């Protein structure tokens with residue numbers, strides 16, 4: 250036993266060192282003046298795209314990332330919340346509002362984003378979902394040829410390296426670079442949650458198969474207890490092996506170079522180590538900087554709403570609805586107590602847990618304590634194959650036991666203390682996530698200075714249906730307490746009165762409306778800000794081949810292109826977008 254522990258420990262160290270070596274392969278990269286393709290942003294989409302494009306040895310590809318290398322600490326799934334407190338987070342915040350995030354400091358929602366090799370796939374909670382097949386059929390119905398579920402399914406299967414045992418064979422991908430598995434640690438709470446959801450009428454199923462509505466233990470982008478980021482999935486296997494791929498870290502792209510006469514993109518300006526450089530692209534510039542930075546960069550480069558650009562001193566080149574159509578998922582989390590064990594702060598320091606992790610097993614492999622997930626179609630609960638409008642995911646612990654959440658969400662201290670502290674019982678949480686919101690926000694430039702953060706207007710609840718379904722989602726969550734599965738663990742609502750809602754009758758509809766306006770937790774799925782749509786759509790920024798309207802040799806490939814948010818977590822769908830884009834770019838450049 251002792252021999253095993255020592256061997257595992259050394260193997261763990263060896264792996265860490267080998268990963269570090271891989272990360273530093275590109276440290277001394279000497280940029281050349283011109284590449285075939287420049288990909289801006291090494292996030293979920295950017296790493297996948299750069300890897301696929303550099304498959305053609307004749308193309309020189311440059312991948313530029315504002316952040317630095319990924320490291321071992323970021324691979325530990327249970328620590329997901331803590332990563333937001335480090336410098337791999339861009340640390341965005343929405344503009345103050347009197348309609349949402351009322352329990353957060355200055356009434357602003359924290360909007361974390363990954364600033365590191367792997368982007369937000371390094372900061373995320375690794376929950377793996379494809380969404381509903383109707384999401385993609387809807388994209389196609391909006392006029393985007395080639396984006397129906399039938400069309401995109403091969404791309405999901407291409408990147409998936411799924412290890413989910415009961416995955417539906419006709420849908421799942423087994424041989425792709427992105428590993429997907431179930432965490433191997435489970436609490437009794439998750440068993441109770443899965444059982445209660447089944448007693449409520451859901452089937453236990455692979456929610457990434459033909460039918461989405463159902464309940465399951467979490468599928469996650471992890472392997473042997475380790476985060477499987479886009480960097481690890483796509484770049485680690487080729488690092489140092491492809492002379493035609495250059496990766497430049499710690500470099501901020503400040504502008505896309507566009508010839509104003511021919512309206513052709515021909516390179517980028519990047520800032521690194523206090524210096525500014527121009528790099529040219531012979532074939533294309535591709536923006537994969539994510540749903541906040543991509544619209545910012547487009548606008549800084551003269552592509553966006555003309556009047557807004559003039560207002561901040563930028564000469565417009567093409568007038569497009571960049572920054573509109575911003576969408577996100579929110580979940581007003583609900584807290585419960587139970588008589589079975591949940592995750593405690595002390596577990597993070599427990600020697601057994603540490604030793605198990607070194608062996609690729611145990612509690613530390615649980616992504617941010619999320620264990621199980623369920624999809625409901627509240628509008629037609631009797632239909633087995635629904636288009637989910639509510640997802641619940643269950644956490645094996647409470648915010649009291651995970652103090653990082655106070656800062657990660659930016660919760661006001663008195664509210665945190667009132668709602669979460671001194672519970673004196675094991676606790677767990679359920680996040681009821683609103684899957685198909687109708688409200689739309691906007692990203693605007695604050696100034697023409699690329700180092701200044703853009704203004705983010707989330708506009709949650711701008712559409713009244715979103716408030717309505719949020720309240721119904723909370724009530725549905727609480728209603729599960731009546732199920733025998735939850736009764737068996739003595740699950741009870743943690744009865745605390747939200748400061749700011751105390752004047753309203755407790756648990757009335759008005760109270761819950763007030764509650765969701767206070768605990769407007771983002772689930773970090775910002776998207777839609779460079780909308781894909783047909784030429785007839787005035788809100789469209791890119792066409793169905795992801796080319797920016799009115800500018801040659803410029804594409805957007807990331808979460809910004811989603812015309813409508815998908816009914817799930819978007820990391821997987823962004824991989825799909827990148828895989829499909831890579832094929833389209835290869836076709837358009839005569840490389841099949």
Ligand SMILES: Cc1cc2nc3c(=O)[nH]c(=O)nc-3n(C[C@H](O)[C@H](O)[C@H](O)COP(=O)(O)OP(=O)(O)OC[C@H]3O[C@@H](n4cnc5c(N)ncnc54)[C@H](O)[C@@H]3O)c2cc1C
Pocket residue numbers: 289290291292293294295313314315316333361362363364365366367368369370372373374375376377378500501502503537538539540542543546772773774775806807808809818819820821823
């Ligand atoms: C905290 C958090 C938790 C999440 N949890 C989940 C989850 O559990 N499951 C799930 O499916 N999804 C989750 N998501 C969402 C998911 O990770 C994102 O939707 C996805 O990673 C977006 O991919 P992207 O390629 O569009 O952008 P990103 O992955 O954010 O990549 C953009 C990259 O571009 C870089 N960049 C930006 N601007 C510039 C510039 N000017 N110059 C150079 N580089 C630049 C950034 O640093 C970043 O690396 C989460 C996101 C966050 C932030």
